[in-house]
Structures are given as structure tokens and as C-alpha cells.
Amino acid sequence: MSENQKGKTMISRVTALLLLLASGIAMSQGTLEVQTTVQKEAVTTNEDGERIKELIPAETVVPGERVVYTITFRNTGEEPADDVIITNPISEELTYVQGSAFGPGMELQFSVDGQSFGAAEDLTVEEDGETRTATPEDYTHIRWVMQSDLSAGAQGTVRFSAQLN
């Protein structure tokens, strides 16, 4: 990355931080526009006594509850976007909910160190001198790798759930 590019990234991050205060605000750079929301998973009981999972605003969240992050991105440019990769570090106060990551047309990868990424079944961790398969508690990052171009005007969505520790 050139010094110039680095500077540009810095500026965009500063911009992003300023915009952070507003919920769900659209941010764009280049030809992609992105929007992120956080909601809470709640189980409600309907008139028939059936339990239904629904998403409600993440206003009251206590340990043990689950939140859902949804990232929506759109290509606002004239050209298709290639090699779209979305990397989401998982906050240390959150634990990824197994099987919750969702992304049509995406290859799903995880990481336990933020450096190397791979399919869930391929990840291992060292513990007490033993190597074992990584579990959701071990995941530090989720990554979605788009398997095709994002055409001009097209949009995509990825989502995952996490439990508040």
C-alpha cells in the first residue's frame, strides 16, 4: 500500500467514525455503498402458543441474549466490483452463534487469529499442547468471499448472530 493509499484509508476511517453516531447511515466510497444494522433476536409466543423468533431493535440487551448484525452492500458505480470480501472481527464480548452466518453467493470462512482464514471444519486451535477443531467460541473473525462479480446496481446482504457473553 502506497503512502498515498494509506492516507486515503485513514481519511475514510475518520469519516466512518464520524458517521458512526448515526444508526444505519449509508456510507460509500468508490463504487460500493454499505449499511450495517444491529438487532436483537427475541422469541415471542403467538396467539396459537407457538414460539416465533423475531428481530427487534437492540435497545435492551443483556448477557446471554443474541444480537444479529446485517451488512448490506450495493454497487453504485458503472462497473462491476470484483473480489468482494467482507471481513468482520467478532467483538470479544460476543460469541458467534454456530450456523448463523448467512450470505447468498458467498463462501464462508472463519479465523481464530485474524490472520489465516478457512472453512469452519478446517480450523484448529492449540490447547494444552493438543490440537483440536475450533469451536464457535474460538472464532475471532468471520469472512464472506463473494463467488462472483457484483454487477453495477446489484446489492448483497450478509448476516450473522452472536451471543453476548
Next chain:
Amino acid sequence: MKVVRYKLDRLLKFSAAAGLLLIGQQAIAVGTDAGTEIDNTAVISYSVNNAPQADLNAVAPTFVVDRVVNFTLDTDNAALTDTAPGETGAIVLYTLTNIGNSPLDFRLVADNVTTGDDDDMQAGTFVAFVDTNTNGLLDGAETAFVDALPEGDTVTITVLADAPAVVVDGEIALVTLSAIAADPYDGVNTVNPAADGSLGADLVDGGLDATGLIESVFDEDGPGVGGDGIQVFDTDGYQFDFTALTIAKASAVISDPVNGTSSPFAIPGAIIEYTVSIGNPGSSSTTSLTITDDIQPDLNFQISVPDYGASGENVRIEFTDDSAGSTSTSYCVAEIGVDVNGDNCRVDPTGGSGGIPQLIITVPNLDPNDSVDVQFRAEIDNS
């Protein structure tokens, strides 16, 4: 629509363990601290026409971890507190454990239980507080509330009350102690606030509904069930466990005018020694224990008894201290009329039944199993 909150194993386990947490000083609290801000920023990288573009940050709104209000109140000891009639500041102890995810203030209210089969007597003048220096008094910097009890911690609550003066052995006076969860932050969003010397407002379940402020989720009735932020314990209190003192009076003939001290008989002119024995077989100590004994008209109370000392002493007091395993003897002078020497030993010439003389002696207080013997002598009137 009823919203049943989604709770997970972790919370269930903690709640199930609540009963065990009372023993340890450092119980395990539930999860992430209230007030913690949770951020999430994804990074999107992409290319256009094979030219990498600058990464794009996808920043989710920050939310604040809310407060789980979950705590237990229990007695520190299943037994009732043995209490003496009229005792002031009698102590009952409770334990309060915070198993939420935030320090909490607690408002304390102790009161009398007025009804119920197990509650015979009514105590009064209740004080509930944290007795930091364990001296049984609300003093110094101690507060009549709990100030910012950290999550996972247990504090001992001391309740003081005054017992009624007149009770029957075995009667019970129950106390109800309520602990009401209160705001440790006093309206400010802070993670793990320290004690600030003030009691915050009572917490309200839910309430604010805002992503950036700490709200309270009452949880003491079990995950997903809720609660009211109040825990009450009302089956501890005081038991008046004492047995009436034992008292016995014996007499022995010391001498008579005919036989002297050798096999004397109770004939006119004989000297009789009376022994009044008092024991305390109960579990409470006596206070202000006074012995009175009417001296019958045909007896002449001995003004001075040579065997009892050289200064006109005429009453012998033998005190047996059970816990010390010792016996001590003392003498006093029972003056006729005023207690001139102030030794709490006198004869009231007309204080007895029908205006006869009465011996009045204050003796040492008797702790459980202590006893005292009081001896004095009289002559059988031979006039």
C-alpha cells in the same frame, strides 16, 4: 404481545447456582458488565477492473450492555436469634448476594412481621445496615443501605431490633427484611461504579428503551420470568428462649442457748442460717437481679455476724460463674433502713408483707448456668 426473552444455558446455570453462591465471598457474576459498549465494524475490500479499491468500513451502531438485576437475600443462619426480654439492639444477620452483571445499590427495609402462626411477639425499633466494623451498632461511616455491591459479591446485612420487655419463654418475633435494587450510578452510565456514599433511586424494570443507555432487566424470578427488583426474607427473627430462675431456700440451725454449736435445736434463742439459692438454667442473662425476703416477726435479723467478716457484715454472697468455672464469696452489710454504705444490701423495716421487715439484696447478674447463694442469720425470738 408477550416477549419472552431469549436466555441461554449460561444464564440458567448461574441462576441454578445462586443458592450455592451464598457461602463464598466471591460468587460468579453473570456475563459482560452493564454499560460496556459493543461495537462491530466489518471491512469490505473489492476491486474494480482488477484495480484494488480502498477498504470500506461497515460500522454498526454501538449498543450498550444493559443491567441484569438478579440477587438473593437469605438468612446467614437458619436458627432464630436467642433474645432476652427487653433486650435492645438484638441482632439478626442476613446475606445479600449480587448475581447480576453490574454493581447495585440496595435500599433496606426491616420491619415487624405482625401476623402468622409462628409470630407471637412484636419487636420494634428496626435498623438494617451494613455493619462494616461488626460491632453490632450503626456507627462511623456505616450506611443503612448497601452501596454499590459488586456483581458476584456477598454482603452481610445486620438488622437490629428491640425486644418487648414482657414475653413468654419460647415466643417468637419474626422480622421481614426487604432489599430493593437501586441505581448504583445515580443516573450516570458507568461500568463498575464504586461506592459513592449515596443510595440511588429504586431501579425500574425496562424503562428507557435506548441503545446508548443502561436499562435494567429484572431477573430474580428466573431467566425470562422477570421479577420486581425486590427480595424479601421474613422467616428469621428472635426467639425468647429463657427459663424462669430457680430459687430455693434452706435453713440450718447454727447454735442454740442450751447445746451451743453441738447438735443445736431450733429453740428460742437459737441462731438459724438461711440460704437462698438462685440458679439460671436458661439461655439468657439476668439484669438487675434483686432478692427480697420477708423476715418474720418471731425472728431477730442478725445485725452483725462474726463469721461473715470484721466490719459488721451480715450477709454472705457466694457467686458461681459457670463459664469461668470459679466461685467467689463476698459479704455485705444490710443496714436497717438506709443503705448507708451503698452496697445494695439493706433491710426495709416495714417493706415486707403486712409491714414486717424485708431484706433487699442486689446480687450479681447471672449468665446461663450461673448461680448465687445468699446467706444471712436470724435469732429465734426468745423474749
